[in-house]
Amino acid sequence: MGANLARNLARNGYTVALHNRTQAKTDDLLAKHGGDGNFVRTETLEEFVAALERPRRVLVMVKAGAPVDAVIEQLVPLLEEGDIIIDGGNSLYLDTIRREKELSAKGLHFVGVGVSGGEEGALNGPSIMPGGSKESYASLGPMLEKISAKYNGEPCCAWIETDGAGHFVKMVHNGIEYADMQVIGEAYELLRSGAGIEPAEQAEIFRQWNTGQLNSFLIEITAEVLAHTDAKTGKPFVDVVVDSAGQKGTGRWTVIAALELGSPVTGIAESVFARGLSSQRDQRAVAEQTLVAGTEDVDVPESFVDDVRQALYASKLVSYAQGLDMLNLAGKQYDWDLKLDRIASLWRAGCIIRAELLDDIMQAYAPGNEPENLLFAPAFAKAIGDAVPAWRRVVATAARLGIPTPVFSSSLAYYDGLRRDRLPAALTQGLRDLFGAHTYHRIDGEGTFHTLWGEDKSEIEAVDTH
């Protein structure tokens, strides 16, 4: 990633001083790609810092966590007031908030920047989500905008908000990325095990889907992966890959942050859990042999394929709605004025979740509209409403066939949960009041109440503990 960002900067006319702990890596980059532009080879950190124009702009690309702190510690004594350290890795936003505070006390700027697009994006134009002070963006913005992806000529880079906001938004992007991939996986499994469609044929279906409502990078590369045949065995590539999905942490962090914010990101959470379950291979082997399936024979009609497409679209919309709702809550918690239209606009090109849908999401949050939930925007309320009957059929069929669809199902539950006039939370409140005197509110007036369950069941006014 770091090497490709350096090459991208050089290709855009910036002189880039290079430093790597392992000198051979710098030399390798220069040997292979020195022709991309102006690079300055440096051997020591001192030499590297001395090569930079002031205010210095130091882009750090190391593994998130302790390595970032270690590099900062080495850099700080060499830098001067006003210099900027940019962390372009997938750092935890809480670390970024802490680092920004510590460094601003020393007169330095620290900018946590979310960068999405993988290796290819870093080289040809990623989506860039910078946090940090507005002042630092004045110096960094033009450069970052220049190397970013463009959507109809507009840079997919804009200042997000202060301190950890850039990394927070990138984290939620990744949470949505997890959900996006999981719903694609659920669709694949339904078509494979439910409708008996082999990967190569599915590749065509996904290619077709990519020309409509679902048009996105992830659907496009799904077709590519499904069409791939393993050279060694001649089998579909997906059949020779171990079905246990790893994670580096950003999806998990999204869920942890959501739990703390009280944000119901059920689709993202189920995607993280689905990866966890896939990794419990020993338990899965025992379960396969011992647990009863209790499934039914279902005649899967031809229309099932299009039903799955609609269920995928609806579940995807829910994941975006949940992720954006989480950003709203985080904005309140961290005092960030997060502009959802701007954030959606940055995700329209360059990043992993880039999709046609994001342009519509951007329009839905245009100033003056700002729906409380994406699903309330008229265009999306209609789109998801149109998909609901198919979505219900798919979830019901999946349950009868015993095909796990955690995100399809939980997203439908979220949709119904939002929609319903009354929820059984009233009963939960009653139970909590009975066993723990946790109190409740009444639908017919103000105040907080407790029922004397162990006595005559009369109701008293109480101090709010719920």
Ligand code: 6PG
């Ligand atoms: C991106 C990706 C990138 C990386 C993820 C993978 O936006 O370019 O999100 O950041 O691929 O961190 O995360 P997992 O390893 O957790 O799937």
